[in-house]
Amino acid sequence: MARKTKAEAALTRQKIVQCARQVFSQAGVSNTSMEDIARKAKVTRGAVYWHFRNKSDLFMAVRADTGSLLQLSHPTEKSPLRRLELSLQNALQRLTGESGTQETYQVILWKCEFVGEFSPVRDDLMLGGENFVQEVAKLYRTAQQEGQIDPAVDTLLLARETFCFFVGLLKLWLADTAAQSFRPQASPLITQYLQQKQAWGKHALTVSRQKPKSNS
């Protein structure tokens, strides 16, 4: 019952966040009470309410504690399409390797209702998504300039398509909790998806070498 030092307090706070994430991902956000979390963290509700105003506040902390999957990695890679693929594959690997990340996205995509106090979270997610789309669009533009993808396609639209694809992929990957049917296919899915994008490049090279196109 001795009062904790500042560092110890930070630790219990961190533990509460971790346990909240776990319980959320198992029982869903609405279904877990503050006491469920407290019990798992081996504290009382008093501790939880001291660190967080309410459940949605705690939920925000859980999110803030988790890194975003939707960001480009491998900045040294020079091929834009290859870099995008590595980023997506890396996201999958993080999902597999980092249990906390997997739990958080499990909550976000299957175990949470974006209503009331949680609506801002959805908007925030969409904002992050739009950010990702813009960065991917840049990649696609340079790839287009390098003649790797069809100059006819709208790169911004293409980036949105990729975003849709990846959101769906994440959702289905997380749905396959038994890791039986979908998860093994996820990585080849990404590979083939991006191979198609540059498939044009191969054919276009063959074509343009024999018959240059006129600008439209």
Place this chain on the structure above:
Amino acid sequence: MARKTKAEAALTRQKIVQCARQVFSQAGVSNTSMEDIARKAKVTRGAVYWHFRNKSDLFMAVRADTGSLLQLSHPTEKSPLRRLELSLQNALQRLTGESGTQETYQVILWKCEFVGEFSPVRDDLMLGGENFVQEVAKLYRTAQQEGQIDPAVDTLLLARETFCFFVGLLKLWLADTAAQSFRPQASPLITQYLQQKQAWGKHALTVSRQKPKSNS
């Protein structure tokens, strides 16, 4: 207070389902009480509990009352890729036109926690998805045989990709409740997505007419 005839009872049941769907889509499943639904349907909880065992039972009824978006339409269309596009576009149109359909999918994709009694629903959704994937894979196979898409790609994997794309599209479409940013782009997104698939066909034709490939 007069007892209702069988037909009238069926009507109140239907009304309860409709109101449940509306309230679910606005407040989320966990956040709505049986009385919320009863009030909206202008009955008491007694009526609701007479027709449905509990909330999850009512939720199943709401789902059963809604047609699936994930099915091929336009069976007369002979071009497989065109048929797929028409099906996806049709799904979007139904989402826009049929308020009940939109509400149900709003619930499924943003306002529901697939936990406990609701876990079977997720599995059922995935099953329906796998069914859709198989049908789309058939379309892709015939398209491939007709030389419309790259013979190198795995059509089953391609169908899963399309499923991912569409799931993500649905989710993002539904997130844009203001119908401002994403929804206007959804239809062109589908169009461009499927145009890319047959882009290979065009180039391949050009190439093969000038320089026939050898079989590998």
Place this chain on the structure above:
DNA sequence: AGATTTACATACATGACTGTATGTAAAAGT
């Protein structure tokens, strides 16, 4: 060293929400 704040644990008040039990009048069966 004393005063003050911190980091909780404990206790309390309150309010949903659920499920069931009971009542009831009319419809449906015979």
Place this chain on the structure above:
DNA sequence: ACTTTTACATACAGTCATGTATGTAAATCT
């Protein structure tokens, strides 16, 4: 015509979760 269901409305009991108020001992401040 009489009995039995039906289709609810009403009433009741009980659980559970929330938020706050209070207590407290030690850490931190001055």
